[in-house]
Amino acid sequence: MSTTLTPPEADVGARDRAIAEDKAADSRAKRAKLVHYYGMPLFLLVVTIALLLYIQGSELDSIETRALATDVQLDRLQQHLLLTGVSTFFVLLLAIPLGIAATRPRVRRYAPIVIGLGNAGQAIPSLGALALLFFLFRTIDWLPSTGTIPVVVSLIAYSFLPILRNTMVGLDQVDANVLEAGRGMGMSNRLVLRRLELPLAVPVILAGVRTALVLNVGTAALAFLFGGGGLGETIQAGFQLNRRPVLIFGAVSVAILALLVDYLAGLVEEFMTPRGL
Amino acid sequence: MTDQTNDAKQYDKETAIGGDAQVGETMIELRELTKRYPGEETPAVDRVSMEIPKGEIVVFVGPSGCGKTTTLKMINRIIEPTSGSIIIDGEDVTNIDPNHLRRRIGYVIQQIGLFPHITIEGNVGTVPRLLGWDKDRTNARIDELLDIVGLDPSVYRSRYPKELSGGQRQRVGVARALAADPPVLLMDEPFGAIDPITRTRLQNEFLRLQEELQKTIAFVTHDIDEAIKMGDRIAILKEQSHIAQFATPEEILTNPADEFVEDFVGTGATLKRLKLTRVRDIEVVDDALIGRLDEPREDLQKRLNESEWTAMLLLDKDNKPARWLRAPDFRHDRPAAELGLPARAMVEKQATLSDALEEMLVGSAGVAIVVDGRGAFEGILDVDSIITSIQTMRDADAEFYRAAKLIDPADEVA
Numbered sequence A: 001m002s003t004t005l006t007p008p009e010a011d012v013g014a015r016d017r018a019i020a021e022d023k024a025a026d027s028r029a030k031r032a033k034l035v036h037y038y039g040m041p042l043f044l045l046v047v048t049i050a051l052l053l054y055i056q057g058s059e060l061d062s063i064e065t066r067a068l069a070t071d072v073q074l075d076r077l078q079q080h081l082l083l084t085g086v087s088t089f090f091v092l093l094l095a096i097p098l099g100i101a102a103t104r105p106r107v108r109r110y111a112p113i114v115i116g117l118g119n120a121g122q123a124i125p126s127l128g129a130l131a132l133l134f135f136l137f138r139t140i141d142w143l144p145s146t147g148t149i150p151v152v153v154s155l156i157a158y159s160f161l162p163i164l165r166n167t168m169v170g171l172d173q174v175d176a177n178v179l180e181a182g183r184g185m186g187m188s189n190r191l192v193l194r195r196l197e198l199p200l201a202v203p204v205i206l207a208g209v210r211t212a213l214v215l216n217v218g219t220a221a222l223a224f225l226f227g228g229g230g231l232g233e234t235i236q237a238g239f240q241l242n243r244r245p246v247l248i249f250g251a252v253s254v255a256i257l258a259l260l261v262d263y264l265a266g267l268v269e270e271f272m273t274p275r276g277l
Numbered sequence B: 001m002t003d004q005t006n007d008a009k010q011y012d013k014e015t016a017i018g019g020d021a022q023v024g025e026t027m028i029e030l031r032e033l034t035k036r037y038p039g040e041e042t043p044a045v046d047r048v049s050m051e052i053p054k055g056e057i058v059v060f061v062g063p064s065g066c067g068k069t070t071t072l073k074m075i076n077r078i079i080e081p082t083s084g085s086i087i088i089d090g091e092d093v094t095n096i097d098p099n100h101l102r103r104r105i106g107y108v109i110q111q112i113g114l115f116p117h118i119t120i121e122g123n124v125g126t127v128p129r130l131l132g133w134d135k136d137r138t139n140a141r142i143d144e145l146l147d148i149v150g151l152d153p154s155v156y157r158s159r160y161p162k163e164l165s166g167g168q169r170q171r172v173g174v175a176r177a178l179a180a181d182p183p184v185l186l187m188d189e190p191f192g193a194i195d196p197i198t199r200t201r202l203q204n205e206f207l208r209l210q211e212e213l214q215k216t217i218a219f220v221t222h223d224i225d226e227a228i229k230m231g232d233r234i235a236i237l238k239e240q241s242h243i244a245q246f247a248t249p250e251e252i253l254t255n256p257a258d259e260f261v262e263d264f265v266g267t268g269a270t271l272k273r274l275k276l277t278r279v280r281d282i283e284v285v286d287d288a289l290i291g292r293l294d295e296p297r298e299d300l301q302k303r304l305n306e307s308e309w310t311a312m313l314l315l316d317k318d319n320k321p322a323r324w325l326r327a328p329d330f331r332h333d334r335p336a337a338e339l340g341l342p343a344r345a346m347v348e349k350q351a352t353l354s355d356a357l358e359e360m361l362v363g364s365a366g367v368a369i370v371v372d373g374r375g376a377f378e379g380i381l382d383v384d385s386i387i388t389s390i391q392t393m394r395d396a397d398a399e400f401y402r403a404a405k406l407i408d409p410a411d412e413v414a
């Protein structure tokens, strides 16, 4: 039997390689982080510039020029953001407290029914849902049939269920042992909710909010059905006038807005998720 | 610790005979405590009555589903009893505000339930903050507790639970339960989800801690070995939390109340008993044949030949056992210090018989040498004396229980 040990160089080589691999993994992680934070804005910037160049490069006739006038588009963007923002604000105000209430012990056994409804609501295509609401607003006399209010109400109704559902699921998935430990130490129900349940449900609730926001940006593009304005008007105009640059501008700008909102909501989500999770 | 417990256990036996003499005060009393879960026909816990003395660890042990957890959780009313009452330190707490009750009772569960989004310091400081302690006091207490459970505060205070190992988390769980120095602790399988080695270490640490703290502890486990190790008293529970036997570990091992207890304790009862008895509790041979390393060979040989012993133990100048010599060893022409076999298998007096037996089996001489703390010779322990002492203990216990039965007035009524 040989008594010599493995030559030390071989060992050192393996070690060096392992260290190099760790370093590589480190810089990969750093790069991933850079992409994570700067990738999307950069991409959106590129798409926006490309869109503007495309419009600039096309020979626009007078109709197209009027439809794509900067002040008109900025107006529509503002309307679009307002519709999305206001409806999301109200939906948070209504759906989150309801989700909390629906998971309290006394009514908890009905929670699966609500979650089921939420899932079903999600499955209805937005155009269908809006058409239904549109019909409703038209047939009921005392309801306004056009303008901002029907749009906002429709958006609330449509994004209500996902947020309600996520609030409930978020609260539901909190580790029961954590809650029992809290109660076992003498925390009141209110304290358990505030200090344990809500912080631990935040990631799921925010994921719901993010989904709802993006949905609302997309669905608000249908606001033109009620004469509610927004970037959907441009798409509509593109169809009606049969002008391709107008159509493309409308569609791409809605897409850019949706992606931007998703990105920003993602940042908020990350920022608000408690450390340690 | 063992001295104390042994005394306490001794005392119990006397009170069992005397009937009405009081062993210390009762800290927790359960009166006819019952829990029927909604929609269930039979109660999960049926009229349990029990008194837990101040400063003792009482272990609830029994098969799965017998109602241990339910019984325990009724004490801090995490589960509200259907009927019956709970008296803690003389106060009926069955109807007081449960949140106030719980701040006075430490609570440790198997899953630990650390708050994952809160740092270790925040976790440990939960109850002090609920009680409105000021910042400085809370902070000082957090450091003290982390020290007590063996976690360096400067390292661990600001970590999050997921940044700790399983054993460390369980320590934080214990520290958190002790935060406001509650007189009572409830522990539901606190060491259940930990690997065996860490579990043993945590058990030992906890017993050492308890020696200082003298808390009154209700402890749930399904492991009879853990019950024997941790319990000053053990309540063996049958279905619906009916108490099959409530007694010290010794009593349960030597005199199981019925077949159920016997089955539950299992066939290893005698082996388990060996873990409870210490070397100092039994008689060791102290007139063994002793020689000195520096004595002339001839003297040693002469004495060994003249004695009835087959071997002689040589001690060095500090009285520490050095070598075993037998008659045939003298055939070799070497100094005494190189004859025979080196002395191994040494145990101290506080070692358990189980430890001693293991040493004997490992050591070559078939006996264990009893030494004091400095390693100086005290006596010799052989397998026979262990077996004899077990026999004696069993006989004595049997006699004791016969006597207790004859005297106990409750028996006459029954």
Ligand SMILES: Nc1ncnc2c1ncn2[C@@H]1O[C@H](COP(=O)(O)OP(=O)(O)OP(=O)(O)O)[C@@H](O)[C@H]1O
Residues within 6 Å of the ligand: B037, B038, B040, B044, B063, B064, B065, B066, B067, B068, B069, B070, B071, B222
């Ligand atoms: N919330 C509940 N609703 C209905 N029945 C329950 C509930 N919790 C426990 N039980 C039943 O009560 C009985 C006792 O349960 P418990 O949890 O106290 O048992 P245990 O002795 O702690 O068992 P284990 O060793 O498995 O933890 C079991 O039969 C169980 O099925």
Ligand SMILES: [Mg+2]
Residues within 6 Å of the ligand: B068, B069, B070
């Ligand atoms: Mg249990």
